[in-house]
Amino acid sequence: MKIAIIKYNSGNVQSVLYALERLEVEAELTDDPEKIHAADKVIFPGQGEASTAMSYLKARKLDQLIKELKQPFLGVCLGLQLLCEHSEENDTECLGVFPVKVKRFIPENSQEFKVPHVGWNELENLAQNPLLTDLPANPFVYYVHSFYAELSEFTIATTHYIHDFTAILHRDNFWAIQAHPEKSSVVGEKLLANFLRI
Amino acid sequence: MLTKRIIPCLDIKDGRTVKGVNFVQLRDAGDPVELAKIYSDEGADELVFLDITATVDKRKTLAELVTKVAKAINIPFTVGGGISTVEDVKFLLNAGADKISINSAAVHNPKIVDEMAAEFGSQCIVVAIDTRNVDGLDFVHTHGGRKATLLRTQAWAKEVANRGAGEILLTSMDHDGTKAGFANEILAEISSALSIPVIASGGAGTMAHFKDVFTFGKADAALAASIFHFKEIPIPELKEYLIREDISIRK
Numbered sequence: 001m002k003i004a005i006i007k008y009n010s011g012n013v014q015s016v017l018y019a020l021e022r023l024e025v026e027a028e029l030t031d032d033p034e035k036i037h038a039a040d041k042v043i044f045p046g047q048g049e050a051s052t053a054m055s056y057l058k059a060r061k062l063d064q065l066i067k068e069l070k071q072p073f074l075g076v077c078l079g080l081q082l083l084c085e086h087s088e089e090n091d092t093e094c095l096g097v098f099p100v101k102v103k104r105f106i107p108e109n110s111q112e113f114k115v116p117h118v119g120w121n122e123l124e125n126l127a128q129n130p131l132l133t134d135l136p137a138n139p140f141v142y143y144v145h146s147f148y149a150e151l152s153e154f155t156i157a158t159t160h161y162i163h164d165f166t167a168i169l170h171r172d173n174f175w176a177i178q179a180h181p182e183k184s185s186v187v188g189e190k191l192l193a194n195f196l197r198i
Numbered sequence: 199m200l201t202k203r204i205i206p207c208l209d210i211k212d213g214r215t216v217k218g219v220n221f222v223q224l225r226d227a228g229d230p231v232e233l234a235k236i237y238s239d240e241g242a243d244e245l246v247f248l249d250i251t252a253t254v255d256k257r258k259t260l261a262e263l264v265t266k267v268a269k270a271i272n273i274p275f276t277v278g279g280g281i282s283t284v285e286d287v288k289f290l291l292n293a294g295a296d297k298i299s300i301n302s303a304a305v306h307n308p309k310i311v312d313e314m315a316a317e318f319g320s321q322c323i324v325v326a327i328d329t330r331n332v333d334g335l336d337f338v339h340t341h342g343g344r345k346a347t348l349l350r351t352q353a354w355a356k357e358v359a360n361r362g363a364g365e366i367l368l369t370s371m372d373h374d375g376t377k378a379g380f381a382n383e384i385l386a387e388i389s390s391a392l393s394i395p396v397i398a399s400g401g402a403g404t405m406a407h408f409k410d411v412f413t414f415g416k417a418d419a420a421l422a423a424s425i426f427h428f429k430e431i432p433i434p435e436l437k438e439y440l441i442r443e444d445i446s447i448r449k
Contacts, residue, residue, distance in 0.1 A: 022272065114392075140449070143200075180274075188272060
């Protein structure tokens with residue numbers, strides 16, 4: 001199985017590679033359109049700022065490429081946000097794979113709710129989906145983010161912080177997760193393993 | 199619900215864990231990777247590695263260790279100790295660290311916090327603050343708490359948060375090593391005043407101290423070293439206790 005991890009100006013891609021290594025899967029970090037097209041599965045990790053990431057993808061025409069892919073595709077963290085329609089982070093037009101808006105957390109009480117949302121929180125309202133098979137009830141995953149995707153018909157799991165937000169999205173061959181499965185212990189490993197089996 | 203984090207801290211010298219540890223299942227008590235893996239399996243929510251090496255070759259040794267840890271464990275970890283430049287941060291993040299922590303470097307050159315946050319994002323920049331109470335006022339200290347500065351702790355915490363720190367690791371030098379409980383008063387004061395998470399450090403001695411720091415101290419996470427290393431408080435037991443006490447904790 002050939003796994004391509006999309007290389008762009010995003011932080012901490014290395015940890016996704018290591019997580020796949022632990023699952024005994026080899027992946028290649030690449031921005032070569034041919035290699036990405038030829039891969040069996042594509043992972044779009046991410047950490048950083050939306051507008052800088054989008055400009056980088058556009059400059060290399062990776063934005064068009066991503067939308068046209070037909071193989072199972074997994075966006076992670078900023079990767080999820082970039083797959084949405086628009087992000088409030090520097091008013092950025094994103095890829096639009098999911099017709100969903102990305103908003104900033106606004107705590108009604110800053111003593112109780114810090115932004116960014118950092119730490120372990122639960123996945124709730126899990127749909128029947130191949131990505132979510134054999135998970136424990138309300139499993140914990142690790143989050144670090146200030147922006148979130150609003151709830152939509154493509155939401156297949158939610159998390160509660162200040163209010164419910166989209167934890168995982170699915171549409172056709174595209175899946176996307178806001179948390180970091182590569183840092184989410186056994187639950188994260190299970191999510192990645194499930195994706196590799198899709 | 200977002201949970202409170204339990205964070206063991208490992209002191210590293212020349213790529214080895216220094217403070218003694220007491221784990222029967224450890225084959226090599228000085229191997230940070232093996233210890234990290236045990237903590238991760240036991241349910242630690244994150245790990246902190248504090249490098250106390252003083253040699254010039256330290257960066258390379260540390261980066262090698264960071265890569266080994268990143269390959270072995272699947273929870274987030276922070277690396278700190280002697281980090282002072284954007285280059286240092288890049289080196290360690292590329293090696294596989296999730297976050298880095300800076301301390302004295304920020305005091306000497308506060309702008310470095312802005313630069314690091316702009317370059318790598320706030321989410322991976324932890325500013326560690328060592329504080330000591332002097333005649334009723336809290337002052338930032340450097341050099342492992344030995345050297346006083348004129349910075350007031352509360353004001354400094356606010357400043358680094360404004361400059362882009364993603365989290366604050368607050369160590370009370372008055373409480374560190376006493377096992378008499380965390381510095382809940384100043385922790386609560388700082389945590390309430392800031393919109394970023396605060397990690398409490400210094401003073402953990404009993405399981406009740408953790409409950410106190412998460413309630414009275416309003417801390418988002420609690421860090422400790424020796425009580426975990428010597429198994430005075432096993433992490434699974436601590437987490438069960440905190441859950442019984444209605445603290446939000448990852449099972």
